[in-house]
Amino acid sequence: MSAGSHRVRAGGRIDRTEPRAFSLDGRRLAGYRGDTLASALLAAGVSVVGRSFKYHRPRGFVTAGVDEPNGLFTLGEGGRAEPNAQGTVVQLTDGLRAASQNAWPSVRFDLGAVNSWIAPVLQAGFYYKTFMGPTRRAWMFYERLIRRAAGLGAARPDPDPDRYDTRYLFTDVLVIGAGPAGLSAALAAGRSGARVLLIEQDGLLGGTLLSDPVTGQTEPWRARLEAELQSLPEVRILRHTTALGAYDGNTVILLTRRDHCAPDPGKGEALQILTSVRARAVIHSTGATERPLVFPDNDRPGVMMASAVRTYLNRYAVACGRHAVVLTNNDSAYTAAFDLAPQIDRVTVVDVRRAIHPALTAKAASLGVEVHAATAVTGVLGRTRVRGVTLTPIDGARSRPAACDLLCVSGGWSPVVHLSSHGGIRPRYQADSAAFVPGSYAPGHFGAGALTGRFSLGEAVQTGWRSGLQAEAECGFERASAGPPAVPEGAAPWDTANHRIEPVWALGGARAGKAFVDFQNDVTIRDLTIAHQEGYESVEHLKRFTTLGMGTDQGKTSNINALAIMAGLRGIELPEAGSTTFRPPFVPARLGALAGRHVGRHFRPVRRSPLHAWHLGHGAQMIEAGPWLRPWYYRWAGETVERAYLEEMRRVRAAVGLSDVSTLGKIDVQGPDAAEFLDRLYVNGFARLPVGKARYGVMLNDAGTILDDGTTTRLAETRYFMTTTTAGAGEVMSWLEFLVQTAWPELRVHVSSVTDEWAGIAVAGPQARAVLERALPGCDVSNEALPHMGCLEIEWDRMPVRLIRLSFSGELAYELYVPADYGTAFWEHLLSSGEPFGIRPYGLEALASLRIEKGHVAGAEVDPRLTLNDLGLGRMARPEKPFIGRELAARPLLDSPERPSLVGLECLESGQRLRGGAILFAASDELKGHGRGYVTSVTWSPTLGKFIALGFYAGGLRHAGEEIVCAFPLYGERVRARITSPVFLDPKGERLHA
Amino acid sequence: MLRIHCPLCGERPYTEFRYGGDAGKHRPVHGAGGIEAWHDHLFLFENAKGPHREFWQHVQGCRQWLIAVRDTATNIVADVALARDARGLDPQGPGGP
């Protein structure tokens, strides 16, 4: 057939003046603006568009919407290639490149179809019963083959050039679905002045009305409502927008796709926008989808849903065949037959019901449509295209073949209950319409239209209007004066609430041929029978055992048929079989859209020190430290971290260095009871700390293990300046607030985070004092005026400076805090003041190594699994003073002297190194099990000329002097080391007191 | 998405808050209570399926610790108050932390 051969000459909502060129598997094709990929392919006469998951059977389009199980494509190329796109919802754009999937070499001739030959073996659950030998690892062999055969499209590793946005919206009324019910509801709510958000997954408003002929009666009504809604200032309409899920707090997540307009990410245009809507009232007008009937070979290309065929005809001007058979168990499919009749060669209706409304038969007769009552289709002829069907009268008379090239099927309508069920509300079966409808609604939620299992246009408009009024009342708005918009005149006699459905699910018996229940996952009646025989009867067992409903369509076309068939096998009523659980998202949603702009460097917020720009401009190599970026080392000292940190350390030990400690948590503690508060908090006492003095403190959590440590300075009788670790700052702050607000509200104390307010700079080294003397002329920083752990608050150049003499490196050292805006200038001032003494900045690696030489705990040692004793700090606690964690720290096993506790280690072998993460053993131990301890921090000590480490060892310093083994089996290493005091350098503290 | 009505700031998504766990227990008086009292306080939970009294801190707002009563079977929050109000200044008061 030539391209476009199925296009009807006139009509439809396509724009024939705007052609669109596209390709499928490299074949050039054309369609029009307003087409979907599916309608353009059908117009071009392409019948086979995919291969099924398991048997690789040729498949064509079945539906015209988001329920499509078969027509999946890979769109685009390279970084924009998207696998598994439903052709039925892809807007046709110029230059669109589509490729078929899951077939080799092509969808028309696919070698994978050999699976069909062994189909009886590949029955439900076959893999649970085999592939278990000959060896225990045999599955690894079979799995490779199975994985290759499974999957649909292919993923590519290229980064995605497109951009995705997220946003939050708030509204009074959210209307989900702009079919007749939704339009009516939005108007009712909108006229009252309420803020209404109307969303529609289609690009056009109208829902099923869009499948009516453009020249028909409903179009003026549809257009009038759309126009009025657009004129209301507080009504917002989002097209191409799907509600993915309903969540707690009346939150509905929406996805707006803009793939039809080829956005430019360079200009910040997003391909998709994810919106989180909080609505005071939600109206569900999500409509219903038509479901297939189950009969042998019901998956052949050319077997389509009747409503889809009608949509292709009236909306896209595509006749899906020239000779159609319409198979139905209800009235709704007659509309399709009547619309098709004038446009194609021949239409035959096959109705499984005995009694057919005379108006239908009369109309059929007038259009030349033959109607066979009480007849079923029990077989389909043709492999890649329907060539005929087998008709079998219900009463058992003989079957006969009938030629056709299109089989339109209607097994009834399934309300789209997904969203209304996301809140955990189970759907309920409504027998007269043979449909599951919402069991109830969450507070503030209302249903309207076909969702309620009432399918006529009149009821849609009425229920829509009613729910609109309910929603506006929920939001406290005055009822609008005008009534509901008049329903178009002359509704057809078959437009009844339940379409007079006779629930029939499967035709032609369970055993004849492949009668598909789930098209995409190739689940047949036979598979359901096997599941039943083996006892996998509950809905969830059935799904999991057969994979029914687990495809990309999530069983939209298959679930109810499967439930009904299983109920039949079990001999129970359909409602007893229960229903499946509906989980979000309603349609598959790109992960890119979920992630929004939190990708790449925006993945998580970055915290930057006030000195950040200076570091970047002066050769710092930065490193991530939690949310922070910190200087790891500076290039002045070397090009690699291994060289640079040693040089930086040497500079500190021999002369003076400065480093950025702004990342430390800083908390201002003020109030008449500040001293009492800190006394309760820290294991050691702070109440008697003199003003102008600093003290190292450790706090435990309630369980008596380490929470955090840091230095706290008393600035005044009623005011302290606390520092915390960089990593612990947030946790400590919340904890202090918890204590102040809930546990000890009687204390008059305030805690405020001032981490952002102050830049912190450490100046360390024998020349540190000389630098300060030059930097702060006139300020007495002598040992007498400012001894170790002393503090001065000064003002220099009309800028406040907190000068605390404390040392992390073991050298004579100071921490200086200045308001953050001054940080860089003051840092530069210190650098220039220190120039004669050779001052240089040092980074995190040197900072860490300097403190290891001095045995200060940090990072890996401040471990919340450990106790004060484990850190060798047990003597700090003042047990006569109550402090947080005191009671549980005394639990018997936490108190054991055999717990691993902090030790120093020095390497005894030249040419060997210690490594973090090594496991420690006594020299005589067999190297096995968990050992006696482990290494937490290692450095080469340029001062001592050897590798040294901090670690934890059972019994701790009782073993000082012993030679032990550091095992690092990951590298096949074992190194001898000696247990020493963790204070490697200047144990008497002469340097820092100098 | 779960939403919590902060008595000071108004209704906000739970992402503005930090969860603080069970608030249905009495915190032993500071410095009093032995291992057993603290053990029970810290480690044993009613873990109600139904109304659950719990702490939340509005970290991206007023930084107040709140006590909310939320039904853990439905996530519906029935009531929220500042923790200090819900508890009163009396450490033995009803529902103290």
Place this chain on the structure above:
Amino acid sequence: MMRYSLPRLVGHALRDRPWPRAWRKATPRSHYDVVIVGGGGHGLATAYYLAANHGIRRVAVLERSYIGSGNVGRNTTLVRSNYMMNGSTQFFEFSLKLWEGLSQALNFNVMLSQRGQIVLGHSPAQMDGLARRGNTMLLNGIEAELLDRGQVQRLLPYLDYSGAARFPIAGGLLQRRAGTVRHDAVAWGYARAADSLGVDILEGCEVSGFLLDAGGVHGVQTSRGRILADRVALAVAGHSSQLAALAGLRLPIESHLLQAFVTEPIKPFVDHVISFGAELFYLSQSDKGGLVFGGHIDGFNSFTQRGQFPKAQGVAQCALALIPGMSRLKLLRHWAGIQDMTPDGGPFICRTPVRNLYFNGGWCYQGFKATPAVGWCLADTIARDEEHPLVRCYGLERFAQGGASLDEYGHGHWTYRH
């Protein structure tokens, strides 16, 4: 039990013969030696090992809904034994060894896929932590390999090695024997094997109370009547507290939601199990083709089994931080399971203060991978009325005593941070 095999499968296909039920539809007896409450993986495995290892066959497994309806059917299916804390290392290795022979033992293919797990490190300090973990594994007879950045890149070329990565990859720790298992098959395989040894599996049987007296528990009250039992074991993760409360016990457990996610199926793309190091996030590809992944718990107690969407967004962000190309893949489903969280992240398998009542729960993130070992050790504990040596550290009393830390994440005792 009719054995499953390829010849039999072909025979059935050719002759179109019906298969027998995988497990009987049993009716409750009035008395059992052991009643196990909870027909998930743990409960069914326990029943199987009671019968297989101890010859105790008058056993009933009571399941409120259908078997496997809890966490065994809704997890991310990872199995591994890279545990560092003493107490867990050997237990999980024992479990992995049982996994390695499970399909054959049960004659049910559970599809153990030992494709290897790589835990990524993003800083020197994190690499030290991974080294400690890997060394501990090797010293306990468990294989492990420490990978540098280049080695990770060769194995996982699709991760983000660009300058745009917010947390650059420093290296990783590989356990080659780790992998995935077909989760439903575990419940069904144990059920079928236990059933064939005489165990009664009672679905739709909800326990509403315990029959208690001074001597302890001697039965349960159920929706299908009173059932007497010499011993009763609880394996009802998610609702441990509710069941235990019926026996008058208060537990160190809170119920939290953990979400899991799956994309639509694609051709083979990810051949390993990957764990991000910057945040808790893990990912693998199912045999069907979907990428299966998960992250942290939602962060507050809940029984709703509905996850919070911001958590899904956070997890998607982790996915893209790791594999930028996943941006174009579509999320097919996300769901939430209720899990028992404990203050130290460790589980309980133990006797309880109520005589003849045994408890298994508190599994936090690790219940699925523990399934065979839980069954084995809990069965042993019930049969001998004394904790199996591998689970002695998993007692309820450990918080009172300050016992061995099981805290793999190093969070300390902050329940809500797990």
Place this chain on the structure above:
Amino acid sequence: MLERRSALESSDPPTGGREARPLVIGEVRGFTLLQAAAFVGTVAALERAVRSALGVELPKRMDAPRHANGVCVFKTGPEAFLLVGPDDARPASTAQAGLESSSNPVPLFAEDTRLCKVGPEQVRPAGAQGSWMDALREAVPSAMGSLTPLSHGRTRLFLEGTPAREVLSTGIAMDLHPEVFRRDGCALTGLEETPVLLHRTGSQRYELYVLRTYAGWIWEWLTDAAQPFGYEVVEKTHVSLLAEADGRT
């Protein structure tokens, strides 16, 4: 005198997005920000003290500030307030807020008048006199409450233009509808994972007080969010707060 540097000095992306630039983004410099908090039971006293020192009332509500005499007061907690006022002329003394201070500043080191000791002995600094912060310090003794300077700890950004609301709604989960979040309304909320104080200072103008260490990230985030609309970065200016709050649209 040392130069004050903005937290944004290393992140200054160019004006971007579409050709049309309906949005203006910038940083407000030159203001003083102080947290004042009372203890339970001393709020009334604090209120009197603030009123007498600055002539401004403390707001009762979290969602609307009070203004007077060039000072704008936000309520940030049950007894906590943020006061934003004009640049306090190099206030000395950040360190000293909340202390009971003597009224006579005594230079401590005679040879260098730039340097004063202000710590333990609570000596008044030399430089700053007559500023509004000092007035407040005089009025609030430590038993009444605490004062914590935060001028350097917050970066103040603004967005102005028709798309401002939509840009903010990409990261702030609050209803910013003009009838709900009214002019001169304010809220403590989150911008993605970071805390912010949002103040609507005009019909299409919003100010954000963000934590300084996150300011660079937020700046990048906001300008990125503004890209689809088009924006322009204005020179970082010293803008008087109340001129803005009082009326420019």
